Amino acid sequence: MQFFRTIYFFFYWVLYRIQLAIGILKLKEIKITEEERYITKRKREFHDLFNLEMENQEPNKNIEPAFYQKQVLLEILKDPKNRFETEWKTRILYDNSPRGNIIMYYDPYKLGFSYYCDQKTVSYGILNAVAMKYVKIYRCLHFFIDENIVPEEKCSPFIDIHFKEKEDSKEKKQLQQHL
Numbered sequence: 001m002q003f004f005r006t007i008y009f010f011f012y013w014v015l016y017r018i019q020l021a022i023g024i025l026k027l028k029e030i031k032i033t034e035e036e037r038y039i040t041k042r043k044r045e046f047h048d049l050f051n052l053e054m055e056n057q058e059p060n061k062n063i064e065p066a067f068y069q070k071q072v073l074l075e076i077l078k079d080p081k082n083r084f085e086t087e088w089k090t091r092i093l094y095d096n097s098p099r100g101n102i103i104m105y106y107d108p109y110k111l112g113f114s115y116y117c118d119q120k121t122v123s124y125g126i127l128n129a130v131a132m133k134y135v136k137i138y139r140c141l142h143f144f145i146d147e148n149i150v151p152e153e154k155c156s157p158f159i160d161i162h163f164k165e166k167e168d169s170k171e172k173k174q175l176q177q178h179l
Contacts, residue, residue: 033098035099043129049135058139059136059139061139062138063142064084068157068161091138097126099126100118101118102116106134111143111162141156
């Protein structure tokens with residue numbers, strides 16, 4: 001029985017290869033869009049930053065130590081003319097993406113990236129790719145906090161410092177409301 005299955009499979013495999021050679025059948029072409037190519041290139045460059053970190057080339061050398069201390073950062077940001085705001089708003093990245101031109105800078109108040117674009121809609125993937133380029137150029141890897149892209153063991157400490165506490169306080173408020 002196994003012999004006949006093997007011959008049957010071989011017969012159809014030969015027939016399939018002949019049809020491909022003649023041109024009756026065509027293999028499906030995997031089309032990669034320009035947007036996917038752009039995102040893949042940026043991800044590859046971004047993951048190379050983690051190798052720089054291993055080589056002690058400091059991919060976070062432009063981040064001030066105050067960013068790692070929540071209370072100190074909040075005190076500094078209370079002043080409307082603080083140096084962090086002016087410093088990071090002058091570090092501007094202009095990028096030509098498949099979805100148009102994007103201007104991006106880091107906003108220390110919201111601890112995230114702000115952008116302007118000449119198109120109405122820009123995908124999250126493109127914005128992530130531009131942010132990856134930004135942290136590479138301006139040596140501020142920890143500003144990028146997307147947990148889906150960054151390897152789990154290399155997650156930004158900003159998540160624990162600035163965002164986890166908010167979740168804990170929300171849970172405490174919900175518990176107090178239920179009691």
